[in-house]
Amino acid sequence: MTEPRENPATPDSGQDDLPEQIRVRREKRDRLLAEGVQPYPMSVPRTHLLKDLRTRYDGQELEPDSKTGEQVAVAGRVIFLRNTGKLCFVRLREGDGTELQVMLSLADVGEEELARFKALVDIGDLLSVQGEVVTSRRGELSVQATGWQMAAKTLRPLPNEHKPLNEEARVRLRYVDLIVRAEAREMVRTKAAVLKSLRATFDGNDFIEVETPVLQLTNGGAAARPFSTHLNAFDQQMKLRIALELDLKRAMIGGVDRVFEIGRTFRNEGLDSTHAAEFSMIESYQAYGDYDSIAELTEELIRNAARAVGRSVVTARDGSQIDLDQPWRHATLFELVSEAVGETVDASTETARLTKIAEQHEVELQPGWNAGEIALEIYEKLVEHTLIQPTYVRDYPESVRPLAKPHREVPGLVEAWDLIINGVELGVGYSELNDPVIQRDRLVAQSLLAAAGDPEAMELDEDFLRAMEFGMPPAGGMGMGLDRLVMLFTGAGIRETILFPLLRPE
RNA sequence: GGGCCUCUAGCUCAAUUGGCAGAGCAGCGGACUUUUAAUCCGCGGGUUGUCGGUUCGAGUCCGACGGGGCCUACCA
Structure with a gap:
């Protein structure tokens, strides 16, 4: 937690060793602070989930370029940005993946706010937008913005939306994986x-x-290697x-x-x-x-x-x-083994006979195994993977x-x-x-x-x-x-x- | 544990025989009021996993180490 009284405008952007895109985003954070605007405010306006608006309007098949008259405040992560001259398009995504477009036009927000938006907002930022629910000329459900606030500035760029993260990155950066996939x-x-x-x-x-x-004195209930740990209060070796x-x-x-x-x-x-x-x-x-x-x-x-x-x-x-x-299906182990090896075996089949059957089917055995262990091994090697x-x-x-x-x-x-x-x-x-x-x-x-x-x-x-x-x-x-x-x-x-x-x- | 493959820009990937380390997206500057991975002009961005070796010269070849993946053996 940062100190509440800490000077928020402290420029920390002079860190030349940072990757360019992180440095640029820190500078945007600094600029917000310098303007007296919190890049991480306590709260932002939010009257509807994106999902609420999708649920309400998707079935209505509104004509392109129509206005609903409904004023809303929505929040979400910026996953797409198109900053054109006088009209910006933003695609917001919320946690369950629901997306909604936002449009910011010069006519509605004014020259200064539009310029601030273009200068300060990046893909990945969490954003609040207020405005009217409309459809674009292409017919896409959108919020026509009259105002916006940063809900939380993102300092790291999101990965390429259109190329999947490699398997390691998906797991190591699961939070990013959740955002993009x-x-x-x-x-x-x-x-x-x-x-x-x-x-x-x-x-x-x-x-x-x-x-x-979870912490146990002894290892029981299954055959497996436990993790060991130590309980200081009793000076006692424990197992998970x-x-x-x-x-x-x-x-x-x-x-x-x-x-x-x-x-x-x-x-x-x-x-x-x-x-x-x-x-x-x-x-x-x-x-x-x-x-x-x-x-x-x-x-x-x-x-x-x-x-x-x-x-x-x-x-x-x-x-x-x-x-x-x-x-x-219900089937006994010996029925399945008999099916697989083409002859009847059961609990009374001799160890020597089972050993021979195992050899015929190239099932390797450990020395000293009894008839039951051999039958189980034959089942595991020949049958189990075939039971779809x-x-x-x-x-x-x-x-x-x-x-x-x-x-x-x-x-x-x-x-x-x-x-x-x-x-x-x-x-x-x-x-x-x-x-x-x-x-x-x-x-x-x-x-x-x-x-x-x-x-x-x-x-x-x-x-x-x-x-x-x-x-x-x-x-x-x-x-x-x-x-x-x-x-x-x-x-x-x-x-x-x-x-x-x-x-x-x- | 054994075998094979892999690690290059924020992300995904190129780089010919060992000869100036590149592209797309992302980013920065500019144009654009209906975009959907927009388009156009311009620009920046690299300890090529780490350490060592061979070489006039190493992303590329060799060795060690580390991360990851696949196959294989064992456990749910």
Whole structure:
């Protein structure tokens, strides 16, 4: 914040090392101050949004060169300027991209004001204009100005309106990207509409939204590398959460029977077009439900969100159409693997047989993998990317989903699904394991891996196990990546769906 | 992590074999009362990512470092 009493006319324009266009704009700021005019006033007149005028008049099909008699004050960013001799054209744009033309004529504003306008206003400035709503001789809706004020002087030139910024500049200068590129503006609003719809669907099913800690003592709820930090007050090593799961289950144990959270999780891993260091997870748990009931909820969440943003039919990466309103496929992991390899395999298929099948299909295996891990690897390498239409892949070997409940019918399997759309894993669901003895065994096994140096293994969370011992109801649970959901609807990369993604310092 | 490509004016991009670093938009001065990336006349704007090397001479060739992108492997 600048000091209010600071001499505003201090010439700071003698900075020869600045790029020419920035120096020129600083000189214009100085000139405003020298005139006693604030380049950054507290407020400017504004009676209507540009959108208000567009909404009111666009449908009326006014004749060219007509006057409405309506006096308005509007504000917006100058994105186009045409300073001719006695008549200036300005195009203003407001935050959602709505544009409106302004005309300043010698006859209406006078010689002096027109000259001031030409000398002081640049593309990029935020401007207030007062005048009458008219149409130009070409029939374009415009404000015929009787007065104008600088709302905020811009010191840096905007990029070329007609050539897209390169990809790095779009992300590093997202604020500029938002000014110049409609897709960037739409992304912000699409994501907000998705969030709003998700919350409405949860609310309509009597789910309660909670907030749980980001700073955690132990690393749990998923297999991933955490970020580490330090809490000075307790002189305690802390982790940033990698999942929401354990705290939401604690809430459910306490009787928050239908619970969800939408929040940031953090994973200290590789970054690419589908992975960010911090990303938003949607997790939800439904007491007295199971993996089928939570699959229904998930489907409703996604369908409603798609409708909310008008993207119920999206183009897949292979060019085909995905209609999210059509019924979604349910198939078991072993059905899909059997289809892909051309012979029947199931939970009882021997490790040696699966190893042979993997070799035949050139799927590389790690030494020591068990039958379940090999089956999963075959699925991931041969099947997952081919599942374009929405598919719940169900019933995993117990060894690869340690936090899901044993299958009610098939020994060796657990009740878990992965939701695949457009060849990408969008979310996971479980019939949640709630036997605290088995839970302890599984977490101890994980913690031994962690102690042995596996950076992705979960640590033993004694408080979570204590909570489980107070009795968690049978429940269905799901987790889904918000950013990936938005990617599905928009076809954009993850760096476009996150407003300000992490970048290396310049 | 491995491989390939890339970094030049505010923005988007050129620059032949190693031989004066250019264009469009933007900016500055001038003309123009209906423009829509207007038109016309004139002008300015560069540490070619950084450091080093080869050379009479480097945007261009070589090396190192940094940023970015694509492919590839792993995680959502």
